[in-house]
Amino acid sequence: MQSRALLGMQAHPVCVEVHLANGLPSFTLVGLAETEVKEARERVRSAIQNTGLEFPGNKRITVNLAPADLPKDSGRFDLPIALGILAASGQLDTRKLNGYEFAGELSLGGELRPIRGALAMSLALPGPDAGAAKPRLVLPEGSAEEAALVPGTEVYRATHLLDVVRQFLPGDTLPETVAGWERLQPSAAHKEAAYPDLSDVKGQAAAKRALEIAAAGGHSVLMVGAPGSGKSMLAQRFAGLLPAMSTEEALQSAAIASLGGRFSLDRWAQRPTCSPHHTASAVALVGGGSPPKPGEISLAHHGVLFLDELPEFPRAALEALREPLESGTITISRAAQRAEFPARFQLIAAMNPCPCGYLGSSLRACRCSPDQVSRYQGKLSGPLLDRIDIHVEVGALAADELINTPPGESTAAIRQRVVAARERAMTRQGSSNHALQGKAIDTQCQLDEAAAKFLNTAAARLGWSGRSIHRCLKVARTVADLAGAQSVQLTHVAEAVQYRRALKAH
Template identity: 60%
Template sequence: MSLAILYSRALSGMEAPLVTVETHLSNGLPSFTIVGLPETEVKESKDRVRAALQNGRFKFPAQRVTVNLAPADLPKESGRFDLPIALGILAATGQIPTDKLDQYEWVGELSLSGALRPIHGALAMTYGALRSGRSFVLPQHNAAEASLVKEAVVYPATSLLQICAHLTGHESLQQHAAPSEIDVINADDLDRHPDLVEVKGQAHAKRVLEIAAAGGHSILMIGPPGTGKSMLAARLPGILPAMTEQEALEFAAMQSLASGHFDITNWKRRPFRSPHHTASAVAMVGGGSVPRPGEISLAMHGVLFLDELPEFDRRVLEVLREPLESGYITISRAARQANFPARFQLIAAMNPCPCGYLGHYGGKCRCTPDQVARYRGKISGPLLDRIDMQIEVPAVPQQDLLHQGKSESSRMVRARVETARQYQLARQNATNAVLKVHEIDKHCKLDEQGKHLLEHAFSRLNISARAYHRILKLARTIADLAASEQINSRHIAEAIQYRRLDRD
């Protein structure tokens, strides 16, 4: 047989499109050609495959070898095609049987000795293989994360020789089972996050954190240095409910795509990302010649904390506007376009003025009104309008710091948050923060007093239509925490006070 056909996977954002690897042998001067829009790493596979076959004591054909990676308009990158190319040559030369090749999909980079090296994006490719109904063969190093897709049939391998032994019937590959320890996550796992009980005072800010956790809302905290803004932000993951199975798989797939592998000890644990204010726009939203996810995607289903918000480059902050609304980011390049999910919870912190002490009870601030205005003007109005809650975090008086009274633990707050989330999922199958405009009227029903108060606020505070809808969603979350089916005036009043900058 001079033609062999195998199946593999490419990566395009979070998708893993099918790639058909066609290997053809023909008469003529010996050559080895790879076509189908291969990038440099794929072109270099010729040398890796040749050495791996020769070191495995296989015969490399002294013929014209042509490998086509179809579809031809899909860019192919990385060394993951080494394994199917090598197997295609062996099948085309009759050195391995071909009757089982179409039952599998193959990925893996080959070392010169024929050992398999790990690849990126194993979870996304396993999803693709599952949908196609084929088994998936990949390097042993990626087996644990691939087996998180429980319905998939995954066969890990360590070398080309082991796979050939499986195909010839000498030694079968063993299917990898999902680790049993990932199936359960208990309160002790969630309690690994810092606890709210460690934060002295700031009852108002803790209430805001609870509302944000219950409804998935974003927060901007404004206050002098040392008031606990960073401490509060770090404790938000500890009061968030555990990830669902689908959320955990999406986050694991993103980590696999970005770093090459996913650590299963982080299964169902929400991420907390805190990039430095010198981060570029590409680092924040993703990009590169081969698009890779950025911080907003790596914080998916978790928390993105931006400390010292005005110190970030304005262009970096402005790129957050679209993903805050849509929940995804599109990276466009000349040769390709990639979509990455970006459903994150934004928590930001900033000082009230350049020196940081405006409003401090010690009276330390000496900033002029113009300096304060320029400092706050670094954050655009459209971005502020997209942040659900904007609150002050004042300096904690000395007596509160010295007070030894106990406050609520994260576990106690999380119990209320989980109950409120259950109401939301039962009602609309989503958190309140992601409700669309046409869904708000259906799920955010107000009593007469609530309607009157909101109409009054709309006219007096000159809020935008977006802020109006965000107040409604906030009030819906506050009502859920109070186990109230209808939104009343108390819920509206509390939601309005969290739109601090709308009143300035």
């Protein structure tokens, strides 16, 4: 009996072997099974007996989950274990079971319950290039719909153990089609993803421009402003500025959401926006556990990670973001196992300029001392700030700017410019501007004499590191793409420099 175990993003094949022997009645489960898998003995026994099938209670039952060194967790092996016992006792035709893979949790009455990671299982099936026939998946309702999103996959949906058993009974005649057994056709929702509209945010032209540049080049953003200035509203509408997801991106994003138990067909091909609370730990952000599970940065893959109140996050959690921001992946290493998750997200962070929040505000006076401001801003390390491409100030709005003010530019209009700029970058270099590395930065961001002199002067006065200079060049390249310019000019560099200013202090 074939099934699959999840380890990170990988769904490794597992063979469920069942042996019945004479002797003292027992039910032994071996093969590095976690507690929830060992509990399958009671679920399987009850499910078989309560559905009117014969459980070989007078036999010595041994179930082996091979390979033995691969960790197995969750109740996904209930269904293959039950079918293995029924096949070993002669109640099913073992030849008919060939070419199928099974996964599903059983209730005590035999109903099938959804499992995590069904989409990862479907993605892990060997393709037509592997030579062998692609296995057919049998999954519970809810999980089968996920697996059917992968093109070219043959998926069957079952709602009860008896629905599966009827398909593999001995004999040459096929059983009558039952309501609880159905082959699903490859399906993906084609409706356009819906996002909140940026026109809801009034004013804030500078911040909207910064988000447009970030969306066009794949850059990360830090918004600094007083409470209530609109930072959260801007961040929650950022995903709508990004280009539509490709099928491959949608499958990757959905597979990670499935591993975390968050996938919904209603959000198919919709870029995720993950916004963990500032009390989240480093493990909650990067992932962990045994077996390893994805964290918020992986659940935001091909989407947005919004960190509000950035300085309030634990220092360890913030520092854990440094490597994924550069590499786009996160590797979780433990003594017994190692798992790698994708984490190519866009970071949108928001913070107040000081503990009271009104430093530099025109509406209220700041009551913080210089020492308090320094300590508050010092919670963000230099290496982390270095890795955030765009720093923008979000000013507080007066009442006359909010009341009876017409809506701003819509998300759809801005997205058109973003898509055009991204297409220019992809045609020119095959990647977004944020992904440029090494020689590619020099090749794509060549400056004339005036622009180079301006950048050198700004970098010297602001004390930039080499990474800061490179990130400024990437932002300038994006500004040029939005303007439709072939080369990076002085005006583009000047605008990019404005987005690398240090936090304002007393």
